[in-house]
Amino acid sequence: MTASFDLYQPGNTAIHRLDPRVKLAFVVEATLLTFLWPHLGVVLAMIGVCVLGLGWARIPAARVGGVLRVIAPLMIMVFILTLLFGAGTGPALVAAGPVVVTAASLARGALLALRLLALALIIFLWLFTTDQASIVRGFVALGVPYEWGLTLALALRYLPLFASLFEQVRDAQQARGLDLEQRSFAGRLQAYQPVLVAMIISALRHSEHLGWALEARAVGATGVRRSTFRPLRFRRADGIVLAGLSLVFVVGVALRVL
Amino acid sequence: MPTDIIVRDLYYAYPPLHEGAEAAPVLKGIQLQVERGEFVALLGRVGAGKTTLCMALNGLVPHVTGGVFRGDVTILGQNTKQHTVPDLARAVGLVFQDPESQIVQMRVEDEVAFGCENLGIAPAEIEERVTWALAAVGLSDYRQRSSLLLSGGEKQRLAIAAMLAMRPQVLVLDEPTASLDPAGKAAVFKVLAELRDRHEITIVMATQELERIARFADRVIVLHQGQIGLDGPPHEVFGQVARLQEWGIGVPQMAELGHLLTRRTGRPHRFIELADAYRELRRQARKLHMEKLGPAAAPRAARRGRSLADEPQIVVRDLAHVYPDGTAALRNINLDIYPGEFIALLGPNGSGKTTLAKHLNGLLKPTHGKVVVEQHDTRTTRIALLARSIGYAFQNPDHQIFAPTVEKEIAFGPRIQDLPASIVAQRVAEALDRFRLIPYADLPPALLGYGQRRQVALAAVLATQPMTLILDEPTGGLDWRSQQEFMEIVADFHALGRTVILITHDMRLVAEYASRAIVLLDGTIAFDGAPAELFGRRDVLDRAGLALPAVTRLAQRLEKHGMTPHVLTLAEFAAAWQARVGACRRKSGKAGRTVAKVRDVDDSQF
Numbered sequence: 001m002t003a004s005f006d007l008y009q010p011g012n013t014a015i016h017r018l019d020p021r022v023k024l025a026f027v028v029e030a031t032l033l034t035f036l037w038p039h040l041g042v043v044l045a046m047i048g049v050c051v052l053g054l055g056w057a058r059i060p061a062a063r064v065g066g067v068l069r070v071i072a073p074l075m076i077m078v079f080i081l082t083l084l085f086g087a088g089t090g091p092a093l094v095a096a097g098p099v100v101v102t103a104a105s106l107a108r109g110a111l112l113a114l115r116l117l118a119l120a121l122i123i124f125l126w127l128f129t130t131d132q133a134s135i136v137r138g139f140v141a142l143g144v145p146y147e148w149g150l151t152l153a154l155a156l157r158y159l160p161l162f163a164s165l166f167e168q169v170r171d172a173q174q175a176r177g178l179d180l181e182q183r184s185f186a187g188r189l190q191a192y193q194p195v196l197v198a199m200i201i202s203a204l205r206h207s208e209h210l211g212w213a214l215e216a217r218a219v220g221a222t223g224v225r226r227s228t229f230r231p232l233r234f235r236r237a238d239g240i241v242l243a244g245l246s247l248v249f250v251v252g253v254a255l256r257v258l
Numbered sequence: 259m260p261t262d263i264i265v266r267d268l269y270y271a272y273p274p275l276h277e278g279a280e281a282a283p284v285l286k287g288i289q290l291q292v293e294r295g296e297f298v299a300l301l302g303r304v305g306a307g308k309t310t311l312c313m314a315l316n317g318l319v320p321h322v323t324g325g326v327f328r329g330d331v332t333i334l335g336q337n338t339k340q341h342t343v344p345d346l347a348r349a350v351g352l353v354f355q356d357p358e359s360q361i362v363q364m365r366v367e368d369e370v371a372f373g374c375e376n377l378g379i380a381p382a383e384i385e386e387r388v389t390w391a392l393a394a395v396g397l398s399d400y401r402q403r404s405s406l407l408l409s410g411g412e413k414q415r416l417a418i419a420a421m422l423a424m425r426p427q428v429l430v431l432d433e434p435t436a437s438l439d440p441a442g443k444a445a446v447f448k449v450l451a452e453l454r455d456r457h458e459i460t461i462v463m464a465t466q467e468l469e470r471i472a473r474f475a476d477r478v479i480v481l482h483q484g485q486i487g488l489d490g491p492p493h494e495v496f497g498q499v500a501r502l503q504e505w506g507i508g509v510p511q512m513a514e515l516g517h518l519l520t521r522r523t524g525r526p527h528r529f530i531e532l533a534d535a536y537r538e539l540r541r542q543a544r545k546l547h548m549e550k551l552g553p554a555a556a557p558r559a560a561r562r563g564r565s566l567a568d569e570p571q572i573v574v575r576d577l578a579h580v581y582p583d584g585t586a587a588l589r590n591i592n593l594d595i596y597p598g599e600f601i602a603l604l605g606p607n608g609s610g611k612t613t614l615a616k617h618l619n620g621l622l623k624p625t626h627g628k629v630v631v632e633q634h635d636t637r638t639t640r641i642a643l644l645a646r647s648i649g650y651a652f653q654n655p656d657h658q659i660f661a662p663t664v665e666k667e668i669a670f671g672p673r674i675q676d677l678p679a680s681i682v683a684q685r686v687a688e689a690l691d692r693f694r695l696i697p698y699a700d701l702p703p704a705l706l707g708y709g710q711r712r713q714v715a716l717a718a719v720l721a722t723q724p725m726t727l728i729l730d731e732p733t734g735g736l737d738w739r740s741q742q743e744f745m746e747i748v749a750d751f752h753a754l755g756r757t758v759i760l761i762t763h764d765m766r767l768v769a770e771y772a773s774r775a776i777v778l779l780d781g782t783i784a785f786d787g788a789p790a791e792l793f794g795r796r797d798v799l800d801r802a803g804l805a806l807p808a809v810t811r812l813a814q815r816l817e818k819h820g821m822t823p824h825v826l827t828l829a830e831f832a833a834a835w836q837a838r839v840g841a842c843r844r845k846s847g848k849a850g851r852t853v854a855k856v857r858d859v860d861d862s863q864f
Contacts, residue, residue, distance in 0.1 A: 008364065008404070010402065010404075131364065131365055131368075132363065132364040132365075132368075133363060133364070133365060133368040153362070153363070154362060156364070157361075157362060157363070157364055157406075160406065161358060161406075165657075168652070168654070168657050169657045169658070171616070171621050171652075171657075172650075172652045172654075172657035172658040173657075173658060173660075174621060174641045174642070174645065175619055175621060175641075175645055175648075175649075175650035175652070175658075176645060176650075176658060176670065176671045176674075176718065176719065176722070177642050177645035177646060177671055177674050177675060177722060178642065178645075178674060179640065179641075179642035179674070180641075180642075181640050181641065181642070193660075194660045194661075194670070195660075197660035198656070198657060198658060198659060198660040201656065201659065201660065201704045202656045202657065205656060206358075206359050209354060209356060209359035209360070210359045210360075210362070211322070212313070212318050212322060212352075212354070213354060213359060213360035213362065214362065215318065215321075215322060215343040215344055215347075216316055216318070216343065216347060216351070216352045216360075216421075217347065217362070217372055217373040217376060217420065217421075217424075218344040218345075218347035218348070218373050218376040218377050218424060219344060219376050220342075220344045220376075221342075221344035221345055221347065221376055221377055221378075222342060222344070222345055224376070224377055224378040225378050226375055226376060226378055227374070227375050227377075227378045227379055227380060227381060227384070228375060228381065229367075229368065229371035229374065229375055229381055229384045229385070229388070230368075230371075230381070231381060
């Protein structure tokens, strides 16, 4: 079924139990290091770390496969574009008219494509192992205003819903005879107009009702300091991981800068 | 008993949709008092102001909606004018119709805790309240689950728990069961009855569930033309059959039967619940010695079936469908659908009804087997082409409404079939007239009321003049009159010799309209045959969670007292009962020994 899905993969591994703030620190650090070092080795190491993490958190291969399916076309596109137009210097490996492939552009294409993969794995390692409420709690604990956190939470909650709404609207319009198949890109764009308009109307109706529901749930009650049902607890394991992350980060940056 | 809700002289009009327009009042002088622990059902036609009144009880009307508000609404002594909606949340919880737009957290326990957090309650107490609220709605085992993966009924119970955790004295629900299957509806009503009985929670529920109201509610309030038209216990309110029908609201089937028998026989029959009807009719049958008559012939419903010479219009062979995520939704489906059939497609939610229906117009392609529609294999035919012969009206009208005016919405289908402009115009004019939408022709359909949006959606599908019409839960959330009007249009379409496939949970519709019933269970066909035959198949009905119409059950229970069994509809019941009573009277007229006794009965009863 095209049921609305939840990125979070419930579990009780060490990675699941980590404080969301520590996991956020990992995301920031891993992203910075990946982009700071233009070395294939570093990127591959990062991918390795993420794969180990995903394995440790017992994320099913099918879910990781789903991420790969989404990211693969982007990776291939980046790789081919860089390969063809990256205009690296050095002897040409293949030359066909204006298109020149060099060893440098080959390496650069691979690096950029793998960086994308590393970035996706870093982010999904975080999203797969941290439930929505914890993500928000992490942000709020770091000083992000609660309203922003709630907005993020609602966005995470409603993205899958809007995805399935889109499918339902598309089906309903096709059932009326709207032809969305076998057309040119421009024609298809034109044909999708009824789908998009109906989608927007439904989304507006939805957000109006959501606003009512939030008020009915006492969001913004006067004179109340909001409490937290499952407060974050920074445990020893979190401290150790954070210390490790800091060390790696300092060493990594130092090596790069020096 | 404290009075939890006091509504005095409530007048309300929404802000006009565009400048210069007149603000039409929705509520015109509502007077209402609700005592602690009452379970009040709020009835009324679609657009009668039930939602508005519900929203006035927690202050959303007028704090959020604006508009003109006069009079006073007082909840637990707090006047809603002087308190914000979030502050009133401590006193009154409001559950909405659509579960999707009120569940904001992705884990069940977080959802329940959310309101408490907003009220600043200490974590230890939140823990207690979450445990209590989940137990009260029967979801204790679901604490750690993802709230997105619950069924519709479970989502509504979660929404109720989320309100309960804020410990409101009053719980207001706006059509919470409109989109649920029978199992989901039963579970929600059971939870509400327990909340009233065990926790003395005051419940106000807007609903169209006439049968369940008669069983569960303490009091029924009928909104009519912006005012409270009737107010009293169910047996009193539903006794006003003629008036409620005139207002378009309808009554439980047993009340309608009593009304019909009273009119036909002249003897007053007053009952609301099946048990009362059974006792009263059994008493009468015994007096007349109805059981001594021979077995009665089952009534023959004159329904248009298919003629044997016809070629099947839709052929489904060995159809299986597995969704990309691996869910096997359909297995081993074989069907021949003939022109002119009226098919009811039944089964619990998740049994594959919609998946099967979407194969008939090509929205889904078989992963095994094939579907052939009028000689076109759906695997190789474009959906746009199939849509010319198969019309599909979806449950939610908002999935298709997009045009700037009602007229353009209806013209869309015919227009993209490249029909000449004159024919398009003619079809649009016919549809506007047939659905009484002429006054709204130039208005944006998205701004119409729910009932009218449903009509626009159906009008738009019928304007394409398909050979087959698929209807997905067409009557859910509609009032009695709107349902009747809707089904009349469908019956007229069927009378032209066209095919209708109706996806429904409503066994009254099956009894009254269908010539063939197909029951799906776990993706396979569990039954395919005449409705009358299905109604005798207890095993299938139980597994599919389908409840027989009350008249059918009544006739079955009265069978051993001489009543004709296999009765499907009200009209059939009334005719059969009259025939049996008449037969008793003729028989007793001939048999000398019982004459005196029966004449006695006759005099007093007829």
